[in-house]
Amino acid sequence: MPPILVIANPRANRGRVRHRRAQIQRALAAADARYDWQEPEYPGHAATLAQMAGAAGYATIAVAGGDGTVSEVVNGLMMADDSAVQPALAIFPCGTGNDFAAATGFMHADVQTAGCLVAGQSRAIDIGRVVLHADDAAQTRYFNNSLGVGLEAATVIQADRIQRLNGVVLYAVAAIRTLLHFRAAPMEIECVRHDGHTQAVSGSIMMVSVGNSPRTGGGFHLTPQAKLDDGLLDMGVATAISKLRLLSLLPRALFGKHTSDPAFTLWQCRRIRIQCADGIPVHADGELLSAAAQKIAIEVLPGRLRIHDVRSNNGLAIKKKRG
Template identity: 40%
Template sequence: MKPIKIILNPIAGRGYGARSEPALRRFLNAEDVNFDLAITEWPGHAIELAQQAASDGFEIIVAAGGDGTTHEVVNGLMAVAGDGVAGTLGVIPVGSGSDFANTVGIPPDLKGACRRLAHGQTRIVDVCRVAVDDQSPRYFDNTVNVGFGGRVTYEALKVKWVRGMALYLPVVLKTIFLSQSPQMTIEYGNQKLEFPAMMVCVANGAREGGGFFTAPDALPDDGLLDLCIVQEIGKMAMLALVPRFMDGSHVNHEAVTMTRTKRVIISSPDDLIAHADGEMLCTDAHRLEFEILPQRLQVRC
């Protein structure tokens, strides 16, 4: 195997990224992987490192972190690829959620992920693009959640000592009593919906938040965005709905609309809060435009 670039986020997984480095090196060496490892030093640094690695000719560029690290690496790769196919992306999941890794079938354990990196296959998946108000567009690989999911991420970023479901589930329960349902206009295909919405999830993958199957039938290579639209409901109804997001059965709830599209616009006179791949996208947006870019990213998995 030619040399690969590893981009390690030391603060991923509430510091697990840094703690995993010795074992990461040991497992990669055991698989005879020739690698160059760089450590991120500031937010957005993985974008720069991925761009440089792609420009330097590395054929496989690995995000060693959580979904936020993968998000940054994907944005770096897409910036270099232009209108072509980006990658190849590798993922070693050492973050809080690691939902994209789950979507493409990468083992959650460090040893298994390193083995898959050494011996796996390459598949091509879709990438999504989102433009917030008048800002430049950015890419995401898994989900953007507008409303409730954005507020959950905002609250989760305040917690520094746990990761995975131990982090997200308590924060979800807390957020139920903090969240509001902004008035939203949701336009896709020939549909235009207008009502107070608890959340709208725009998904390329099935899972977010380390175990919530918000779009359980989403496929990352079908050329479509999956939408999960949840109308405003009461606090107790929201509490009852939480476990249904953990097994995907919420899709049958009367307040939930599931659909697929290639483009969608979400707008509101109220402030919209959203995350992209588990990192804050916006806190006071009024218009978000999404589109799917089919078959644009090579992934080692």
């Protein structure tokens, strides 16, 4: 069996990986897994490690970190020269939100995840690619879980300023604080829907949520019908409404019940284009991409990422060893 590359971010969730390292390594040892443990030393290092992993002979990358670390690793995988030797992804969740780990089933005990890595079965899922322009400068980014424009991205900025909170509580508090001063912005939105038809929306928009998975913000189901392997991205658009009404939608969004409100509309899309002359904040997988993007182009890349299939493999190797 080829060795596993563990990319462990020591700064994720205020250093939680340091407390989890021994536990994860015991789980890998119990599964008789061969692995190399690497801790990124500077911003972008995780992407570089992931980019070179396939050529170095690794068949699996296991991320010990949060959504930001996972996203950086995915971006590294997308930059690799040979996609035919792309390692399969797995996650030991150690972040503040762990939304993608939840969507892909990696919230089980470490010993079960380690067993899944040894069993070795994987599946293909979609990812998104965004190209955004701000002040004539362009950047390209891949996202595996979600992308947000407007209020959702402004909430990410606020969440980074809050200490001692995690998960859905962190993002709920950040959202409430953001609502106090955030204003809707004039946007023009155009998307190619699942049926090939074009949908256009324009006006004063509070936020746009693009989901590859249902969950974002530590537990909010803003795009509750999104699926990782359907070849589509789900887009939710919230028009300008009163802050009081928006606050009332916040608890409903935990369970995906906000979609019944007429101010929130959902589409399944292949491609999305958003323009905002004044500039609008954008995040991908919980990482701020721009505070004032003016043009945003998004598309789905079907089946572009391989992940270990915990649905059928969880704990298989451990059970065989004990049996």
